Amino acid sequence: MEGLFLPLLLMLVVAIPLIMGTRKQKRMMAEQQELQNSLAPGDRVMTTSGLYATVVDASDTSTIDLEIAEGVVTTWLRQAVRERINPAVDEEPGADEEGDTTASADATRSEAEDGTTSTGPQVAPPLEHGKK
Numbered sequence: 001m002e003g004l005f006l007p008l009l010l011m012l013v014v015a016i017p018l019i020m021g022t023r024k025q026k027r028m029m030a031e032q033q034e035l036q037n038s039l040a041p042g043d044r045v046m047t048t049s050g051l052y053a054t055v056v057d058a059s060d061t062s063t064i065d066l067e068i069a070e071g072v073v074t075t076w077l078r079q080a081v082r083e084r085i086n087p088a089v090d091e092e093p094g095a096d097e098e099g100d101t102t103a104s105a106d107a108t109r110s111e112a113e114d115g116t117t118s119t120g121p122q123v124a125p126p127l128e129h130g131k132k
Contacts, residue, residue: 035081035083035084036079039055039058039064039081039084040055040058041056041057041058042054042055043055044084044085044086044124045066045081045082045083045084045085046081046082046083046085047076047081047082048079048080048082049080051066051068052124053066053068053074054066054067055067056073062078063075063076063077063078064076064077064078064081
């Protein structure tokens with residue numbers, strides 16, 4: 001009986017991390033599958049190659065149409081979508097519910113004329129990946 005204790009203990013020490021790793025991998029695969037199935041037009045996503053795009057058509061089961069620039073729509077496999085990006089909502093405290101954008105557009109123009117801000121292309125903020 002004593003001769004079996006050490007080999008059994010060694011097998012447990014090796015088997016437990018393998019089982020836990022497999023469970024974690026299955027859970028992450030299920031989350032990724034759920035994300036890919038829940039995509040809808042208008043969602044902002046990032047592909048596995050790091051390309052930011054907006055979902056245009058998600059009606060097909062295996063492919064998805066992404067708009068990578070204004071008027072440029074490309075077709076990708078759903079598996080290429082890595083994550084959904086939640087756009088930062090920048091609302092001014094003084095803006096009314098109807099979304100008065102003329103005042104903010106005028107303010108942006110005057111700031112650009114002063115040279116205090118850049119009017120270049122909009123760039124998505126970098127992602128902050130948390131440890132899972």
